Amino acid sequence: MSKFKFSVGPWNVHAGADSYGPATRQEIDFDTKLAKFAELGFSAIQFHDDDAVPNINAYTEEEIKEKAAALKKKLDKYNLAAEFVAPRLWMDDHTIDGGFMSTSEKDREYAMWRAYRSIDIAKELGCDMIVLWLAREGTLCAESKSPVWATKQLIAAINKMLEYDPKIRVCIEPKPNEPIDRSICGTIGHVMAVSAATIDPSRVGGNLESAHAILAGLDPAHEIGFALAMGKLMTVHLNDQNGIRYDQDKTFGVENLRAAFNQVKVLKENGYGDHGEYVGLDVKAMRTTRDEDSYKHLENSLSIFKYLEEKADKFDYEFQKKCVANRDFEALEMYVMKLLMGVE
Numbered sequence: 001m002s003k004f005k006f007s008v009g010p011w012n013v014h015a016g017a018d019s020y021g022p023a024t025r026q027e028i029d030f031d032t033k034l035a036k037f038a039e040l041g042f043s044a045i046q047f048h049d050d051d052a053v054p055n056i057n058a059y060t061e062e063e064i065k066e067k068a069a070a071l072k073k074k075l076d077k078y079n080l081a082a083e084f085v086a087p088r089l090w091m092d093d094h095t096i097d098g099g100f101m102s103t104s105e106k107d108r109e110y111a112m113w114r115a116y117r118s119i120d121i122a123k124e125l126g127c128d129m130i131v132l133w134l135a136r137e138g139t140l141c142a143e144s145k146s147p148v149w150a151t152k153q154l155i156a157a158i159n160k161m162l163e164y165d166p167k168i169r170v171c172i173e174p175k176p177n178e179p180i181d182r183s184i185c186g187t188i189g190h191v192m193a194v195s196a197a198t199i200d201p202s203r204v205g206g207n208l209e210s211a212h213a214i215l216a217g218l219d220p221a222h223e224i225g226f227a228l229a230m231g232k233l234m235t236v237h238l239n240d241q242n243g244i245r246y247d248q249d250k251t252f253g254v255e256n257l258r259a260a261f262n263q264v265k266v267l268k269e270n271g272y273g274d275h276g277e278y279v280g281l282d283v284k285a286m287r288t289t290r291d292e293d294s295y296k297h298l299e300n301s302l303s304i305f306k307y308l309e310e311k312a313d314k315f316d317y318e319f320q321k322k323c324v325a326n327r328d329f330e331a332l333e334m335y336v337m338k339l340l341m342g343v344e
Contacts, residue, residue, distance in 0.1 A: 002306050003268070007083040007235075007278040008037055009046035013294055016287045025291045031074065036295055038078040041302065044278050045080055048088040049118040052125065056117060057092075064117050068124035075125070082125035083235065083278050084171065087114040090135035090179065098136045100157035101150040101184065108153070112160060119165050129234060130161060131207055133173040138180040150184050151194070159199045170198075171234040173207040176216040178247055187216050188223045192230055209237035209282060210263065211247055214256075221262035228270045236272075237282035238263065238305065249284040251297045253304040257340060264308040265315065279305065311339055 010033050016024035030051075037045065050056045053067045075082060089099035089111050097103055099111030118130050137154060139145055158170050172194065176186035185194055188206050195204035206227050213220040227233035240250040240260065253260035273279070285297045316335070323332035338344075 002309055004273050004279045004305075004309070005043040006041065006302060006305075007044040007046050007280040008042045008298060009048075009280075009282065010051050011048070012281065012283055012298060014284065016285065016289065018287065021287065024287050025285075025289065025294060028294060034074060034078050034080065038080055040295065040298060043081060044083040045075065046083050046131075046280055047085045047121070047125070049085055049114060049121055050088050050091075052082075052085060052121045053117075056114070061117065061120065065120055065124055068121040072125050082122070082127040083280065084127055084129040084131045085118045085122040085125065086131040086133060086173075087111070087118040089114055090133075095136055097140075097144075098138070098150075098180075100134075101137045101145065101153045103145055108157075112157060115157065115161050116164055119161065119168050122168065123165070128167055129169045129171050131171045131173055131235070132158075133175065134180075134183065134185055135175075136180050137185065138183040140181045142182060147182075147184060154184060155194060155197045158194070158204060162198060162200050162203055169203045169205065169234060171205050171207045173209060173212070173237065174216075175209070175212040175247070178215070187213075187218065188227050188232075192227075192232060195232060205232035205234040207235045207237060207280075208233065209239065210252070210260075211239050211241035211249060211282075212237075214241040215244055215247065217244060219262075220259060221266050224263055225266045225270075228266065228272065233272065233277070235277060235280050236263075236267070237280050238301070239281065239283045249282055251283050251304070252281065252301040253308065254300075257308075258336065260304065261308045261311060261336070261340060264305060265312045268309065268312050314339065 010030060013028055013033055015027050052071050053064050089095045094107045094110040100108060102108050122130060161170055172185060172191045174185050174187050174191050176183050185191060188208055191206040195201045198204050208223050208227055210220040213223045238252045240252055240255040241248050242255050281301050283297050283301050285294060319335060320332060
């Protein structure tokens with residue numbers, strides 16, 4: 001029995017289209033996804049603002065709140081919570097050059113409108129966290145905007161969110177590149193610095209995604225550990241990644257099993273989840289996956305996490321101490337490999 005609660009986003013089950021090819025599976029309607037997520041054992045749903053309220057631009061503030069309230073009833077039906085709401089700024093015409101860091105004042109105002117509406121939606125759904133994936137916040141042309149100005153724009157935007165609602169928490173999900181060329185906030189370390197510069201650092205933290213850390217050439221477990229040490233790890237997005245490529249969102253643990261083990265281990269060792277945090281998955285099915293297997297990548301990710309949780313429970317800390325005292329790291333490393341391989 002896992003000690004953790006798990007969350008998932010509706011975008012984790014999709015039709016398989018990518019930049020180089022069309023859909024390969026049928027679309028699955030939102031209500032069907034909710035029912036299946038509950039059946040698989042997820043406790044909470046991750047939302048973009050327009051997952052919660054499709055065509056959000058077409059509605060007034062009050063209409064958006066009403067639609068969010070109706071969604072809350074659906075979640076209650078399946079005994080699901082909302083983990084967070086994230087403004088999906090990167091898909092809108094107003095955000096071609098970024099949202100909070102756009103060179104257009106009108107577009108920056110639009111980004112704030114979406115951020116405020118995300119906070120409204122979160123309140124209706126009963127959650128207190130806004131996630132910012134800063135997809136287009138940076139530069140495509142290095143000379144198009146000052147990185148100093150852009151960083152200050154991000155801090156100002158977060159401050160406005162904190163002022164808009166005294167209880168909301170802002171959680172930044174860092175990524176070093178893609179789709180933006182030069183990210184302004186690419187690692188958990190950047191997140192910590194931005195947090196410290198806001199009007200209320202206690203309400204600003206980070207969401208570490210495994211693949212994003214790997215894209216930055218960093219170890220996901222160490223990035224998780226850094227955020228935990230600072231008391232700033234609000235949530236995680238676990239997945240996997242085959243090297244420094246495009247963002248692959250592979251099933252958790254399938255490429256880097258030892259790295260996945262250490263992510264689970266650092267979460268367990270440091271009481272992650274004791275204050276209501278969820279283990280979030282952000283994984284995508286392969287394009288070759290058939291319709292009837294549309295949820296298999298989620299099932300596999302959950303299973304791998306739980307298997308590794310069992311391995312972490314068996315970790316011999318006394319043997320580790322002896323190896324460390326003798327600086328016999330070869331023995332310690334081999335112990336970990338045998339543990340993962342199930343070799344006695």
